[in-house]
Amino acid sequence: MSGAGMAAMAGLWLAITIVVGKGWCSYACFFGGIEEGMASVADKPQIRKIDARWRYGPWAVLLAMVLLSLALFEPAYCMWLCPFKAVSEYVAARNTVGLVQNGIFVLLFAALVIVLPLLTKKRTQCAFFCPFGAFQSLFNKTSVFEVKIDKTRCTPCVLCQKSCPTMSLTEESIAKGETLMSCMKCGACVDACPKDAAVWHIRGTEIAAKPERARLMFLYAAWAVAIMFGGSIIAEGLATILHVVI
Numbered sequence: 626m627s628g629a630g631m632a633a634m635a636g637l638w639l640a641i642t643i644v645v646g647k648g649w650c651s652y653a654c655f656f657g658g659i660e661e662g663m664a665s666v667a668d669k670p671q672i673r674k675i676d677a678r679w680r681y682g683p684w685a686v687l688l689a690m691v692l693l694s695l696a697l698f699e700p701a702y703c704m705w706l707c708p709f710k711a712v713s714e715y716v717a718a719r720n721t722v723g724l725v726q727n728g729i730f731v732l733l734f735a736a737l738v739i740v741l742p743l744l745t746k747k748r749t750q751c752a753f754f755c756p757f758g759a760f761q762s763l764f765n766k767t768s769v770f771e772v773k774i775d776k777t778r779c780t781p782c783v784l785c786q787k788s789c790p791t792m793s794l795t796e797e798s799i800a801k802g803e804t805l806m807s808c809m810k811c812g813a814c815v816d817a818c819p820k821d822a823a824v825w826h827i828r829g830t831e832i833a834a835k836p837e838r839a840r841l842m843f844l845y846a847a848w849a850v851a852i853m854f855g856g857s858i859i860a861e862g863l864a865t866i867l868h869v870v871i
């Protein structure tokens with residue numbers, strides 16, 4: 626990619642990040658959609674208790690991968706740990722190293738994207754492993770939009786906490802009216818709250834009694850991002866399917 630191309634990509638990423646922050650993971654990451662689908666299959670989770678310390682997983686992976694990439698001069702996560710390589714691009718398995726890499730991709734995909742989301746109803750790859758998600762979390766505080774808890778309406782029943790696919794709410798954060806840094810702005814807590822206390826919010830404004838405008842503005846921006854990134858992929862996918870079927 627040329628220097629101008631790189632600069633354009635960086636500018637685009639910055640603009641998107643300022644507007645949607647980690648909302649990227651909910652609305653633009655097509656791999657996250659696979660996990661979301663798996664997490665939606667069961668009515669109830671088979672595994673309910675998850676140690677809160679798993680939340681630090683993505684940060685640990687991010688730190689390890691940065692250090693390893695610097696030491697090896699290669700993108701260590703893409704080379705060794707990305708579960709989505711199992712459904713996008715296999716490395717050439719011409720020798721033992723290639724076989725091991727592909728084995729790791731398939732095992733991680735099966736565990737983090739299929740089995741654990743089915744059992745926990747959480748987005749386990751996003752919540753406990755993905756280093757890119759951790760990196761996006763850093764920019765959640767610069768995002769224009771956020772999800773907040775209106776303390777004047779909250780009972781607190783913690784239904785929102787139970788519904789969160791990334792464990793981004795705790796009793797303490799609810800008491801403070803906040804979501805954690807890892808919130809990917811999916812809106813599940815907003816839908817789950819029986820008191821309309823979990824709300825979309827535009828930073829720097831009062832929490833509105835009817836925050837529909839903030840929600841619609843965020844969704845408009847998020848869908849624009851999703852279409853910008855996914856449009857050609859969706860079109861190419863449909864064309865391939867039609868080509869195979871017809």
Ligand code: SF4
Binds near residue numbers: 774781785819823
């Ligand atoms: S679901 Fe609503 S009322 Fe219950 S704890 Fe969450 S914000 Fe408060």
Ligand code: SF4
Binds near residue numbers: 772790793805812
């Ligand atoms: S459920 Fe609420 S707190 Fe959890 S990621 Fe979605 S928007 Fe954020």
